[in-house]
Amino acid sequence: DADVTQTPRNRITKTGKRIMLECSQTKGHDRMYWYRQDPGLGLRLIYYSFDVKDINKGEISDGYSVSRQAQAKFSLSLESAIPNQTALYFCATSAGTLTFSYNEQFFGPGTRLTVL
Amino acid sequence: AQKITQTQPGMFVQEKEAVTLDCTYDTSDPSYGLFWYKQPSSGEMIFLIYQGSYDQQNATEGRYSLNFQKARKSANLVISASQLGDSAMYFCAMREASYGSSNTGKLIFGQGTTLQVKP
Numbered sequence: 001d002a003d004v005t006q007t008p009r010n011r012i013t014k015t016g017k018r019i020m021l022e023c024s025q026t027k028g029h030d031r032m033y034w035y036r037q038d039p040g041l042g043l044r045l046i047y048y049s050f051d052v053k054d055i056n057k058g059e060i061s062d063g064y065s066v067s068r069q070a071q072a073k074f075s076l077s078l079e080s081a082i083p084n085q086t087a088l089y090f091c092a093t094s095a096g097t098l099t100f101s102y103n104e105q106f107f108g109p110g111t112r113l114t115v116l
Numbered sequence: 117a118q119k120i121t122q123t124q125p126g127m128f129v130q131e132k133e134a135v136t137l138d139c140t141y142d143t144s145d146p147s148y149g150l151f152w153y154k155q156p157s158s159g160e161m162i163f164l165i166y167q168g169s170y171d172q173q174n175a176t177e178g179r180y181s182l183n184f185q186k187a188r189k190s191a192n193l194v195i196s197a198s199q200l201g202d203s204a205m206y207f208c209a210m211r212e213a214s215y216g217s218s219n220t221g222k223l224i225f226g227q228g229t230t231l232q233v234k235p
Contacts, residue, residue, distance in 0.1 A: 112159070
């Protein structure tokens, strides 16, 4: 079974609708991230969380909100979807560390969201 | 501000030949980590290789090696003996410095390079 799962994998919705993307992980990691990928722009960070009570905005958080329901679950919501939020969304996890060290991020399979 | 630049939007390589994908970065932090990820057409992100800023030797993982030139702030990915399955988009990413409570672990990505391997 995959360590990081995302649901749904694909979603088509209409402008103005509220959408929730869910992410679950079995890696036992404290840190979770949401990124979006747009053609020609790479991945950009939306939100990240160190634990259930520690949630932080990334570089493009406007129009999004998140919820860390448990260590293993991190959800991304689009309160009122708009067409320019059409993108591929990735959830990722990593272990926390107090010292500088190699710390791979493990990515989920992605959710392809289309807003019409 | 930290930045990753991949200047090659697309590249072709003949099967069995080696190819170099360019990546330059900008940071004022002395401590950082550099990653390469592969994204095939199916969309998932596959970790390939990591280089720490204090690592003395270039990282290698099988057919992948990272040509790390710290003074030039470049971290090029070299794929030897290209295979058809190497056709994908490749992303270079940098993790910001990680000390204590300021360690966010977030990655900054380049724009990506699409590699096509010709039979």
